[in-house]
Amino acid sequence: MATTSATTFSIGSTVSFGSRGNPLPQSKPFVARFTSPNSLASFSGLKAATYVNCESESSFFGKESSAALRGSFVPKAQKANQKSQNGLQPVASYKFAILGAAGGIGQPLALLIKMSPLVSALNLYDIANVKGVAADLSHCNTPSQVQDFTGASELGNCLKGVNVVVIPAGVPRKPGMTRDDLFNINANIVKTLVEAVADNCPDAFIHIISNPVNSTVPIAAEVLKQKGVYDPKKLFGVTTLDVVRANTFVAQKKNLKLIDVDVPVVGGHAGTEVVEAKAGAGSATLSMAYAAARFVESSLRALDGDGDVYECSFVQSDLTDLPFFASRIKLGRKGIEALIPSDLSGLSEYEEKALEALKPELKASIEKGIAFVQKQPVTA
Numbered sequence: 001m002a003t004t005s006a007t008t009f010s011i012g013s014t015v016s017f018g019s020r021g022n023p024l025p026q027s028k029p030f031v032a033r034f035t036s037p038n039s040l041a042s043f044s045g046l047k048a049a050t051y052v053n054c055e056s057e058s059s060f061f062g063k064e065s066s067a068a069l070r071g072s073f074v075p076k077a078q079k080a081n082q083k084s085q086n087g088l089q090p091v092a093s094y095k096f097a098i099l100g101a102a103g104g105i106g107q108p109l110a111l112l113i114k115m116s117p118l119v120s121a122l123n124l125y126d127i128a129n130v131k132g133v134a135a136d137l138s139h140c141n142t143p144s145q146v147q148d149f150t151g152a153s154e155l156g157n158c159l160k161g162v163n164v165v166v167i168p169a170g171v172p173r174k175p176g177m178t179r180d181d182l183f184n185i186n187a188n189i190v191k192t193l194v195e196a197v198a199d200n201c202p203d204a205f206i207h208i209i210s211n212p213v214n215s216t217v218p219i220a221a222e223v224l225k226q227k228g229v230y231d232p233k234k235l236f237g238v239t240t241l242d243v244v245r246a247n248t249f250v251a252q253k254k255n256l257k258l259i260d261v262d263v264p265v266v267g268g269h270a271g272t273e274v275v276e277a278k279a280g281a282g283s284a285t286l287s288m289a290y291a292a293a294r295f296v297e298s299s300l301r302a303l304d305g306d307g308d309v310y311e312c313s314f315v316q317s318d319l320t321d322l323p324f325f326a327s328r329i330k331l332g333r334k335g336i337e338a339l340i341p342s343d344l345s346g347l348s349e350y351e352e353k354a355l356e357a358l359k360p361e362l363k364a365s366i367e368k369g370i371a372f373v374q375k376q377p378v379t380a
């Protein structure tokens, strides 16, 4: 199997991903584009405080969830004058679904979303083992209601009325495999699941995690087109893990505070370190769930009217000559409000070269995804 080549790179820093494996060159100057805590809040997806702090306004432990969590530890007598836990309402009532919820990413992602006060219903779908996951999760005393769905016959019910659907269903890589090696299995899984999304919640934001993202997003777009419900503003390839990694690596390498670093990552999705470290036991799950939860939270805040939400994502794009491209985007109630071109201007020579180098592979991945659906049209 071929090795993975880089289809993504970070801007405003010297970091890069992929098996070309360029270490962070010491000689190049580091430029953190967004350095103040205020601008970080605008651009990082999560509101500034992202640590586990029950007093925080961060949505993951927002007031209502924090109250519910604290409520667990308050003695009965003290609870008498407090609102009962069942009386706690989420701040907002968005319905959320995970397809592939019993997997390595799905489970921790479900847990993180269970902590969001913006979610009222958490629908978990998988072809296996989802009942136990849902039962386990449903004991967490946070406001959202958990329901499990399994098998094709329950997929439609899982998706009805859902505002945001995340798809991590599919197989992960083993060492020595490229993401493209997953195509033959995951392409069909994503196609089938997105057909159901088109039929049951065509207005939902759709977050695709299943690899190869550079092909599965074009697959999803083509399915939605054939179903007559494609809204390019609402289809997202989740590349947040690339950003999370870039921020971590740059902060470590440059001895910076994490709060002071936000590195936009453009191109497609790449990177290979975790697969090697897990040595056959899968790929990134915990960091991926963390990254996906951040993207979900950003989407929910945008849906809820926050006018200041920016993330990087692999989306339909006209920023380059490729039809899909990962860049920073502005999110709003109706999905993507703007693609942010500024990260692609004023590139260094190194960055320009990286951008040109990633294009042929990314183009091939996109075309492969589109051709897949065109050869096997969607079911009516």
Ligand SMILES: NC(=O)c1ccc[n+]([C@@H]2O[C@H](COP(=O)([O-])OP(=O)(O)OC[C@H]3O[C@@H](n4cnc5c(N)ncnc54)[C@H](O)[C@@H]3O)[C@@H](O)[C@H]2O)c1
Residues within 6 Å of the ligand: 099, 100, 101, 102, 103, 104, 105, 106, 125, 126, 127, 128, 168, 169, 170, 171, 172, 173, 182, 186, 189, 193, 208, 209, 210, 211, 212, 213, 238, 239, 240, 241, 242, 269, 282, 283, 284, 285, 288
């Ligand atoms: N976008 C990214 O940055 C990123 C990061 C890490 C992993 N991934 C990808 O995410 C995917 C999932 O990874 P994982 O570690 O969670 O794998 P996993 O094998 O642990 O979990 C996958 C889950 O999907 C379920 N599934 C399979 N077919 C299904 C179907 N038709 N409908 C519903 N559920 C189905 C399985 O039962 C399983 O529970 C992989 O393709 C992996 O490459 C993407």
Ligand SMILES: O=C(O)C[C@H](O)C(=O)O
Residues within 6 Å of the ligand: 172, 173, 179, 211, 241, 269, 270, 271, 272, 274, 275, 283, 284
């Ligand atoms: O490496 C993989 O196959 C999983 C994921 O895309 C990652 O970047 O960790």
